[in-house]
Amino acid sequence: MSIHLGANCYGKAECRLVRVDRDGPRHRLTDLTVSTSLAGRLEATHLTGDNADVLPTDTQKNTVYALARHGITAIEAFGLDLARHFVSGPVEQARVTVEQHPWQRLGDHSFARRGDETRLAVVTADARGAWVVGGLTGLVLLNTTDSEFRGFARDRYTTLPEAADRILATAVDARWRFDGLDVGWDEAYDDVRAALVDAFVQTYSRSLQQTLYAMGERVLDRVPQVAEVRLALPNRHHFLVDLAPFGLDNPGEVYLAADRPYGLIEAAVLRDGAAPAGPSWEWAGR
Incomplete structure (x- = not known):
């Protein structure tokens, strides 16, 4: 052996x-x-x-x-x-x-x-040069409407009802790979963060996947130095509380905010023709 x-x-x-x-x-x-x-x-x-x-x-x-x-x-x-x-x-x-x-x-x-x-x-630096990945964690965002989840696949274990109007909440974990080092770092960070927030706010969401792509696309549109964006978006579920046992209605006003289990949506959004990534381990921790 x-x-x-x-x-x-x-x-x-x-x-x-x-x-x-x-x-x-x-x-x-x-x-x-x-x-x-x-x-x-x-x-x-x-x-x-x-x-x-x-x-x-x-x-x-x-x-x-x-x-x-x-x-x-x-x-x-x-x-x-x-x-x-x-x-x-x-x-x-x-x-x-x-x-x-x-x-x-x-x-x-x-x-x-x-x-x-x-x-x-x-x-990451080696004899060939250096590569920079920016990022953020813990950016908590929430829309109280303009979000739905319908038409999904079903099997014998599916119990989830379709939602025509729901709360959409997440805590953004984002990484973005810079194509080069000629970057105003603070300005780029502010621009990327603003793009993530704007896309979340302005996108009518039919799925968290759709929102994720819109956020990555907005970053690439606004910040030309970024070649790739990787996003992990946990779905922070909010469940409407049944108040009928107390003789009360609940017209979308009182929710249980559940911390786990949660859906986790992850994807990369890349710019066509961007330079390839540097050492693979620069994404370690994601």
């Missing part, structure tokens, strides 16, 4: 980093979670325990904080700086994942944490 080492990598996960810019009386707060992952000539450490080519994960953590001292603009730019720094010698490929946690400004130096929405960037 032949046995060999397969694909492998190692790194430091979830380094918590808060940077305060104090250039004037109005401070700027940046709250990040940074994970690094390195791959390369690692056969010796796996097969014989020889660590000569292993850059300690503690060193990777220290590098995150050291590079943060030079300033953080967009998280994509910070991820590029980190990934490129690590690619040398035995490290042939580096992936850096940066999550940005938003805070709402309350004053010149006061802030409040703003919900669960998180901005993401995944940067």
Whole structure:
């Protein structure tokens, strides 16, 4: 029987980093979670325990904080700086994942944490170049009408009634792949997020799949630097409560918001003729 080492990598996960810019009386707060992952000539450490080519994960953590001292603009730019720094010698490929946690400004130096929405960037670098994937999670959206679900397939186990008018709610998990690095990262993020929201609001939905495609299509229409969008949309079901036992009607006003189980709709929307993706692992975690 032949046995060999397969694909492998190692790194430091979830380094918590808060940077305060104090250039004037109005401070700027940046709250990040940074994970690094390195791959390369690692056969010796796996097969014989020889660590000569292993850059300690503690060193990777220290590098995150050291590079943060030079300033953080967009998280994509910070991820590029980190990934490129690590690619040398035995490290042939580096992936850096940066999550940005938003805070709402309350004053010149006061802030409040703003919900669960998180901005993401995944940067991969190797000898060929670098690739950037932007993203977000926890963007919760809801339409109270203009959504239906009818004409679906049925079998002996189908009990779901058709819905001519329903609440449509989801928590968007999105990734988008940039075609190149000549990008205004903050502007692109704002444009992508706005496109996702606008499409959700403006689409009459006959299925969550239709809404997903409209959201991805809107991003590609508005942001030419994006080559591909991948979306995962959980269907946050809202069930009309039966109030008849209490002698009450319920004309679409009182719902039970169920957290599980839930439908999960996933798809990619791609631009025709876009450059192919870089290393496949840049989509890891999705």
